[in-house]
Amino acid sequence: MLKPHINPLSCLHKKRPRFSFALHFHIKTRALSTKMAPPKSWLPIPEDSDFSLANIPFGVIISKNSQNFKRPAIPIGDHVLDLKAFTEGNGFSALASFPSGQFSVFSQPTLSAFAALGQETHNLVREYIQDVFSETTSHPEVLKDNPALQKEALLPKHETKPQIPMQIGDYTDFYAGYNHAFNAGALFRGPENALQPNYLHIPVGYHGRASSIVVSGTPIIRPSGQILHDPAATPKAPIFSPCRRLDFEVELGCFLCESNSMGTSLPINSSAEKAIFGYVLLNDWSARDIQAWEYVPLGPFNGKNFGSTISPWIVLPSALEPFRASKLENTTELLPYLQESREDTVYDISLSVDLTTPEQDTTTISTVSSSNLIWSFPQMIAHHSAGGCPMNVGDFLGSGTISGKSDKELGSLLEMTEGGKREIMLAGMDVRKFLKDGDTITLRGKCGEGVGFGECTGKIFGAVQS
Template sequence: MTLMKSWVASANTADTPFPLNNLPYGVFSVDDSEPRCGVAIGDYILDMAAVEDAGLIELDEDGAFDLPFWNDVMELGPEVWAKLRARLQDMLVEGSADQAAVEPYLVPLAAAELHMPLLVAEYTDFYAGKQHAQNMGAILRGSPDLPANWLHIPIGYNGRASSVVVSGTDIHRPNGQSKAPDADMPSFGPSKRLDIELEMGAIVGTSCDHGTTITVDQADAMIFGYVLLNDWSARDIQGWEYQPLGPFQGKAFGTSISPWIVTTAALEPFRTATPPREKELLPYLNSTTDGLFDIELEVLMQPAGADKATSLSKTNYSRMYYSAAEQLCHHASGGCGMSAGDLLGSGTISGPEKSEYGSLMELSWAGREPFTLDTGETRTFIEDGDTLTLRGAAKGDGYQVGFGACEGTILPAIKFPA
């Protein structure tokens, strides 16, 4: 597919993440205005509440855009999603008869503050990157062999929706318990092995009731869109606590997402198949639709005071073993109800080369192999003041479908009361 031309000139450049092909959904405010729904186009945000008030867009539910989240639009379902996207493209396409009516409702992106684009109902994080799982096995157990269940089931754990924050939100280094290998007792204090996880987040747009099940194809149709996701991880806290019930405090202090929801419809031209199965999946996980997308991803680190960031890793969402639709299908397979606004983290995305590893745990091999930044500084894990940024885009013919940055800066730990 080639670039779709818009009368918004900045949407027609090859380097913009927000061409007419994209039209991602976010929430913004300007000055002291209340946050409300907006659509990114080039260097601007289309004020959806104002467009609706002007009678240029009509939904089945009045006022769905004059809210600080997209959940109400999600719940209207795929047919409404498709009509909304078609109407937006019709208004913004080059030569549109609506240009004069729409143009006053464009807000400069540079003048806006971006907010969480949705109310996160629940958050589940998966462990669906095969290379990452093998690397973690080699680091932690001395063997890259996968757990016995890994090739049969999308493994995940239930996280904390309250910890999900929008890009640009600072994260305090977490306090917690950890135990040195040669210590008799654990200690309590700031994490010394703070990490990131490069992930994609799938946003469930429509619900399924408790006690029901869905197919993979139905699950795919339920996904409203995708965000970049950084599941910040305290490896020392996690290592002490995770047996026998899995991650807890080591993952509960912060998960950052990009500010724009890129719709599944915008990503359709970039669909790609999951990799060949090493073990045949059980029939309920079969599908008729390719479930992954060709999305190029990058991790960058910038120390406090540095004038530029260092690129640490580049990989691709197509490296995943399980798709978001397979994860969602399995999540509901036991009768778990799924809701509009549920967020599913893909799991860390790593490729076979070190330059494609999606966590510092892998890049530094658990701290044993420090890496050097462009500033000359070395790192094994994150230090206070470091800013970590995830970038991602699907690349087309003369255009890209981007997500905006997923960024966070680590602040010192909050002093625990005596």
């Protein structure tokens, strides 16, 4: 399954990337091709925007006109609706079914209080905002015909800065991308032993470092750490050095909106799916050389905790509903606590990876569907809580690296370069085995017309001299 080599010429080269990958790659486009056009708005929304009325994700921003106080917000086209200003300007006055006391959730510096109100409330607010912005809104007085509130609450996106959207309690990273797990395992142990005996029975995961999760745009400083300069030498003697094998990982992330008390669980077909607030893109930056030396026997540590970047806008399950897809087939008989009542419990989101060099040449180095998972998030949640582990509102789960089967669909440089054995070619006659200082990685996720995740971007800065 691991391809013998990467065809470096298969990579796309372009300056100033746009959402053009779907035109160039033969990827699954079920969602793109079969979904209806998003409802029209009185607010001009660019046709290629991820943030049409069909989306309505939630995030947190700061802006100059609000003295940089954090507040919840919704991106719509090239604008952002400041939910604190919208609430204070009686924007929710026509939403009778939402108890007025609850609107204080939009004065919080994170979305955690809003998330805790549950999926029904999230959908109520989403549908109300869809109506408020609709060309044929039933409440034009709220915003369409209210220039004063527009001025207060509807900000040009470029005047705002997204923040970490949730108060993150714990972060867990899974390993549900079958193709990645196989590729990475084959590199270390050969294709016959690529997967551990537990892999098809259990959604393998590990506890990550919540404090290292940062929002798109945050600089990533190359970590230093113990690395084995010469793995063959005896005795093994590490050096302390800036990471020489710095990598990205394409993942989907998921924020929780439900809790369970210690000793109880979130069962798969009743609670696990309801526990999902929404999804973001996740770049789980990885220091492969630090990780290789440190990870036995207790798992990844400093190779993974120097920064993990998420996209700022949390896309609700209801916005992704039209893009449901089947997970990868697993013929293993699952234990009942992992059996789902339906198979289409993942999503077909077209994920892409752009690498921009310090010279500003951009190459799309991968495009892969997020449906390449052998475990769904509800399965991950059911497993995580099966032994009584308390999950909390704001907890964050990563899918694990998502790779497809072809060499154009790989979710990490580790896989593209076969562990650094070969180079990939980039625009500007440049090449890479791993990331250089000054490189920028930009993940994007597009589901269909008007529904996407925006950018998840991070630039590498040189290691701090110690």
